[in-house]
Amino acid sequence: MTELFGLPFLTGLALAVLLPIAGVWLRLREEWLAALAVAHLAGAGAVIALALSLPSLPGALVAAMLGMLGRHIPGAGNSAYGWLILAGWAITLLIAANSPLGETLARQVIEGQLYFTGPIELGAAVVLLGLTLALRRRIDRLELATRLLPPADAAERSRRRRLALITDLLLAALLAAGTLSIGLMATFALVLLPAWAAFRCATDWRQASRLAVGIGVIGYLAAFALALMFDQPFAAVLVATLLVLASAVRQLAPRGR
Amino acid sequence: MLLDLHQVVTAPPGASTPRIGPISLSVDAGELVALTGPNGAGKSTLLAAITGRAPVLSGACHLATGTRVQLVEQAHPHDRDLPVSGRDFLAATGADPHPPAPLNDWLDRRLDAMSGGQRQLLRVWAGLTAPGDLVLLDEPSNNLDAGARAQLHRLLRDRPTHRGLLLVSHDPELLALGCQRQVTMPAGRT
Numbered sequence: 001m002t003e004l005f006g007l008p009f010l011t012g013l014a015l016a017v018l019l020p021i022a023g024v025w026l027r028l029r030e031e032w033l034a035a036l037a038v039a040h041l042a043g044a045g046a047v048i049a050l051a052l053s054l055p056s057l058p059g060a061l062v063a064a065m066l067g068m069l070g071r072h073i074p075g076a077g078n079s080a081y082g083w084l085i086l087a088g089w090a091i092t093l094l095i096a097a098n099s100p101l102g103e104t105l106a107r108q109v110i111e112g113q114l115y116f117t118g119p120i121e122l123g124a125a126v127v128l129l130g131l132t133l134a135l136r137r138r139i140d141r142l143e144l145a146t147r148l149l150p151p152a153d154a155a156e157r158s159r160r161r162r163l164a165l166i167t168d169l170l171l172a173a174l175l176a177a178g179t180l181s182i183g184l185m186a187t188f189a190l191v192l193l194p195a196w197a198a199f200r201c202a203t204d205w206r207q208a209s210r211l212a213v214g215i216g217v218i219g220y221l222a223a224f225a226l227a228l229m230f231d232q233p234f235a236a237v238l239v240a241t242l243l244v245l246a247s248a249v250r251q252l253a254p255r256g257r
Numbered sequence: 258m259l260l261d262l263h264q265v266v267t268a269p270p271g272a273s274t275p276r277i278g279p280i281s282l283s284v285d286a287g288e289l290v291a292l293t294g295p296n297g298a299g300k301s302t303l304l305a306a307i308t309g310r311a312p313v314l315s316g317a318c319h320l321a322t323g324t325r326v327q328l329v330e331q332a333h334p335h336d337r338d339l340p341v342s343g344r345d346f347l348a349a350t351g352a353d354p355h356p357p358a359p360l361n362d363w364l365d366r367r368l369d370a371m372s373g374g375q376r377q378l379l380r381v382w383a384g385l386t387a388p389g390d391l392v393l394l395d396e397p398s399n400n401l402d403a404g405a406r407a408q409l410h411r412l413l414r415d416r417p418t419h420r421g422l423l424l425v426s427h428d429p430e431l432l433a434l435g436c437q438r439q440v441t442m443p444a445g446r447t
Contacts, residue, residue: 028339140349141348141349144345144346144349145349145350147339148346148349148350148368149349149350149380149384149387150328152308152326152327152328152393153308153309153320153324153325153326154309155323155325156325156326157309198340199338199339199340200338200340201340202340203340203342203367204340204342204344204345204365204367205341205342205345207340208340256340256367257366
């Protein structure tokens, strides 16, 4: 049992730490819908790559990065993310319907395939964990400063743009890794729900990040156990668990003051 | 000279009309220059032009090379529903983390749990002490009660002396705080 589920468990655990951190950054930017859009694009990229007999991870990564960089197009906003969600969904399903392995692959992207992940997915998650922890304080400071005291001179604007680009690429990689390992909706749930609860209850930024990661990890551990115990699809159990857990925290914990 | 505007004509961001100006002014290190004028004259738009967010349609807007600018805007819609304390805010902006009383008592509160006046004073402190050579303050005494206005006056009186300060205000008490020059924008637009 441990041999069968050890690597998938660790991969999912790393993602349960990483995706809520991505969630607090995206919520701070008021761009949480980007997570769903980029996850859809990552899924489409993976399916396109597989249809062309190429590895799925680079395909997902490139598509996710293109989606994330789309935020720099003037006038891009939630409408653009809505457009990307629909484009990613349509591309995924059309390729699925017109390639021999497509349907299975598209289902895997949408529903997740955590139990089938191996050393490559775990390796990618560990590298991303190291990168995220190394860059986290700088990104926190950059994103907070940009939201609260916008840059007022060209040099500072340019410095922040460079750092924001690095953040965008890291976010794209996190969302692509999540989509390929736990599926599109489970990735979106880990980005959206822990940060949603933490932003209401935390008293400061550090507590918000810790609370979001805590909700993500507890939700993941509970979902992993429940899915195995009752032989249920993991991604759906994770989404349902996070919905209940994040809503309970948001309702029961005192509002941060 | 940190900032030198010569016959600048500008317009609100994203629009080429109505035009504002022409206006000339300068701010040197250590100077406090006041910019006044009736509502709608385009004072905030002029600050947007200085910070590169509004076009300079004619004239010259020159910032000395390497000048770092801090802008404290009039409206701050950016901090609702954020788990950000006063301490987080000062750390993120690089401002002095040790403000004078009573601002230091508010540092462990979330910004969205502070009153509008408390947030405004904290922002002015951040603008005055974050890394920068030129500070642009847009109507900092708007919506402040008498007590908060007195605290604002103290912050400005005790500000770091090496920075240039361009202060947009109608408040006569604020304008009396040792302004080196006062520039009045005309009501009409060209």
